[in-house]
Amino acid sequence: MNKVNIGLIGAGRIGKMHAEHLAFRVPEANLVAVADVFPEAAQQCAAKCRVPAAFSDYRRILDDPDVDAVVICSSTDTHAQIIEEAAAAGKHIFCEKPIDFDLARIDRALAAVERAGVKLQIGFNRRFDPSFKRARDLVAAGKVGEPHIVRITSRDPGPPPISYIKVSGGIFLDMTIHDFDMARYLIGDEVAEIFAVGAVLVDPEIGKAGDIDTAVITLRYQGGAIGTIDNSRKAVYGYDQRVEVFGSEGAVVVSNNKRDSAVLSDAQGVHGALPLFFFVERYTEAYIAEMQAFVECIQQDKAPPVTGMDGRVPVVMGYAAKKSYEENRPVKLSEID
Amino acid sequence: MNKVNIGLIGAGRIGKMHAEHLAFRVPEANLVAVADVFPEAAQQCAAKCRVPAAFSDYRRILDDPDVDAVVICSSTDTHAQIIEEAAAAGKHIFCEKPIDFDLARIDRALAAVERAGVKLQIGFNRRFDPSFKRARDLVAAGKVGEPHIVRITSRDPGPPPISYIKVSGGIFLDMTIHDFDMARYLIGDEVAEIFAVGAVLVDPEIGKAGDIDTAVITLRYQGGAIGTIDNSRKAVYGYDQRVEVFGSEGAVVVSNNKRDSAVLSDAQGVHGALPLFFFVERYTEAYIAEMQAFVECIQQDKAPPVTGMDGRVPVVMGYAAKKSYEENRPVKLSEID
């Protein structure tokens, strides 16, 4: 098949990153247009990535019959709407997470995709990290036997601005949502019940904004395994992203990627480098790989590796966690859905 | 001060280990007598450790005015009674955990110790492990700042016999009790509320015996930190004993001690040694150190490093965890006590 012509919608931080990858590091992709409500953002991004067209209205991309697919990186509240329009226009769709905070809108968007018969891939990039993928593959290959315990540590190097916190949907829907996806991905089982404990320990302003910054979440899987996730908005040593699956025949552990491997031993101790700073550094490979996978599933007419349902379930989990935290009791996912 | 004359009560597995340490590896201790309800066990232990006296009745030890202290390693149901008698006899006391499963009996024993003015140290050996101690010291020195999250992984290489499981008091009082102590020790704060999830994933016989073999426990500390413990009765790769304290200024992580440091790289991968097999191998140094500390607190008339109250609180926590598991809700420690 020919290269896949792609239009990018939303040239903010994550959009610019995807644009560069599509332009320079995904050989089978052909980035043909960039749209952003801020015309300058679209133009700058297009110029940097040598893309011929820049628009302020994303509909210009949807109207272009030469465009095969869109990559949606606009603000969360626009995702569902653009998905519906893109599906109607017959475009394949990559959409950043979350699809939406409203389950009814998510369902409408997924139904539109279904009707149109286009592909939809959700941006859970961590699945494409070589280490997490290797862990999942080892689990899938039975190397740890039956999974018993899943442990996920996920801590950011620092909190986002309070202004962002206020519109983020809360830690469970903004940050833990990635870990909810990871929890499902690692062992290929669904979660039945969630118990969440949270606290404001990093910054009281986060509490004033109605959110928490530290959380420990227990998951009960349908198949009997138990999971535990711990989150913090601030790890001074950098982005802390570790997982572990323990089972009847062994355990697989993924540790952090470090900035370099030089280790200094002196009279005081042995000193090594910090983890890679944040998601852009840690997940570069993963971001490229998810785009390659998206392009490949279009070219080869395969199912996307992260489906619309994979985008929906973590939102349900986020609401369950929130309800659990608020009511201080375990909450079944069936209570939300 | 002179060497401390010690009588050992209970020459089972753990008793024999303590006897060897007291005889050969704690220079300031003078092991003068061994008692066990099975006379042969007492005699064999005494012979091996070159101890002059072996009795079937521990009261022979309590009656000996030359004995300064006793080390109680008999079955759990005898601990409280022997503590009371030893205290009445004016002996300092080292007692294996748990003191008892009955809080009222614990309280009576602690009151007897209080009245007699003798020292009582409880056998939470892990506190004396150099790595856990180092972690605690780093936390106490403020190196991780305010503690936010405590993570404890504690998995045995294999379950005990079902006959033992039946009288063990259940996983929370038998196995997690060590982790409850560790949770308090690491950050020096008390736990206010516990939520426990459990499952029978290792061996259905354990379920039939009324117990579980896999658990994840969430702790809410009084000071605001959150803890999480995961337990399994069977890790095929050996004894898995790791802790982590994450705080506002950093994190300290303790990993497993391996059997050797030889690492083989071949065409398939990089292969290292398993963790030390079980508690005897992993905690040898710690067991010796706790005896040294006990002898030292007698010689120097200091407070024991693990008090009677340190022995009582984890039992309360065990009951809270059990109740939480049974009722599937978070349980406050104040509900138990």
Add this chain to the structure above:
Amino acid sequence: MNKVNIGLIGAGRIGKMHAEHLAFRVPEANLVAVADVFPEAAQQCAAKCRVPAAFSDYRRILDDPDVDAVVICSSTDTHAQIIEEAAAAGKHIFCEKPIDFDLARIDRALAAVERAGVKLQIGFNRRFDPSFKRARDLVAAGKVGEPHIVRITSRDPGPPPISYIKVSGGIFLDMTIHDFDMARYLIGDEVAEIFAVGAVLVDPEIGKAGDIDTAVITLRYQGGAIGTIDNSRKAVYGYDQRVEVFGSEGAVVVSNNKRDSAVLSDAQGVHGALPLFFFVERYTEAYIAEMQAFVECIQQDKAPPVTGMDGRVPVVMGYAAKKSYEENRPVKLSEID
């Protein structure tokens, strides 16, 4: 300053890699032309990297007044000649190592560069590896005190074809040359004497071709430190690239970068991933960084980070090692030069 217009000469394996980096990953570079004696190689490379011009004669690049600099990746025997011509044409020059196997020709090329006042950077890419750079920086900052011992392990995953071995100049000039550069780079001192031991242990065909495949080389630095390098043409576990600098105040050790961080513990042991396969995988970042540094030294009119003399000295060291191996005695660099 404007972007730097670059022409690439030699579109073989390493040339194609540099072309991709210049085209897509060094924003300040403008790759304007590719030349290769095989016209198709030039055209394919140009097409892939969206470069407007492809030539079979590199002189077309030298004649173009809009070209600021050339990157020479052609066969070793052409390097010196092209350097002289490029210098005469006023182009800045990046040249792959080695400059040449003939010291007189190297000197002529360096003199031409000197006369023309252009910049010349040699392709010792490992200097730009974040871990080795970090080690060098720690040494330069005095963190290990006075350097006493330098250890370099450098082993390839597999030998090149025998046809290549025959024209390679021998292991010391083809493979160890990188380690000779590293030895100088790490502690910023020159080597005075070399003793080399070698053997044919990997493949007897290499011996028949007049070369060896395994070597241990001892270096005596002018400042008193001692170095040791070990080389093998075949490490079945992958590319093994480690260094260590030991000094009066400590040591810094660089270990291998692994393919992923997933570690499996099972009943047999603890199993991790192999090192990254070979130089393309291990040194991607370093290759990009050396090009960025080259472009930057042109834009900012700075000295190149790897000079012509840095390209010459390791060739002298290679000859000293060869002579030492052949005569089984330590050889002073002054005997060669």
Add this chain to the structure above:
Amino acid sequence: MNKVNIGLIGAGRIGKMHAEHLAFRVPEANLVAVADVFPEAAQQCAAKCRVPAAFSDYRRILDDPDVDAVVICSSTDTHAQIIEEAAAAGKHIFCEKPIDFDLARIDRALAAVERAGVKLQIGFNRRFDPSFKRARDLVAAGKVGEPHIVRITSRDPGPPPISYIKVSGGIFLDMTIHDFDMARYLIGDEVAEIFAVGAVLVDPEIGKAGDIDTAVITLRYQGGAIGTIDNSRKAVYGYDQRVEVFGSEGAVVVSNNKRDSAVLSDAQGVHGALPLFFFVERYTEAYIAEMQAFVECIQQDKAPPVTGMDGRVPVVMGYAAKKSYEENRPVKLSEID
């Protein structure tokens, strides 16, 4: 067989350590007497280890028909003489390294042992370290294929007093001698030729005493493999004891044992514990294991695991290294012997 009755000769630092192990940690040994030219040293050691007899004249031990074996820890210049006398008295012998600095005296001692038909084990304790033993076993089991390169790093935390340096026989016979043994042990092959480079970098006083403090030694094995040893009298971070065997099918690497496994991550980096301080800490297990092996070879009438010839060869290697260093050329072992 009965327990082995042992007399210890020489109650200095290493003698006291062996005495404690024999008394308390080697169940099949029966330490019956201690001799030292300083009567108080003998008495103190005997008292501490609850040994009934203490002598100033070791012949009292040799004359005792109940003594099965002697452990010789006296000063090096007395080893050969005592071996001869002990052999004549029919005692099995454990002797600290080196047997002597004089090859003729070594040969006389070995001949006396041969004639008497007693067992002689030399104190190369590192062979009994679990990690080095595991490396050797992996090599012997063919896990690394044919050995190609052996790397040994051996650095002390600090130099001995200058007074000791002066009578030590020089670094190669005092310190490297352990590494020469390790070089033979790891791959079970003999060394044919040695090249040694040395320097005085730690302390000029060591140079004034006629010795060096830093060395890199290259070994050519009879079977074709190449070895490299690096030594320093002072590693500020502690006792640095690492080995590596690289071969056709893989490599095995032994790293240092650390004081604890706690690792602190803070904003500056990741900080772990130093290696165990020195030989007493690092090799405790190995010292006990070598005594157990000695007792076992007597009880079971087996060949000792470290023979008299194993004690002789490293002395030859030490002289070859010394000659190589002095003449700055590779020296064949056949030149010495």
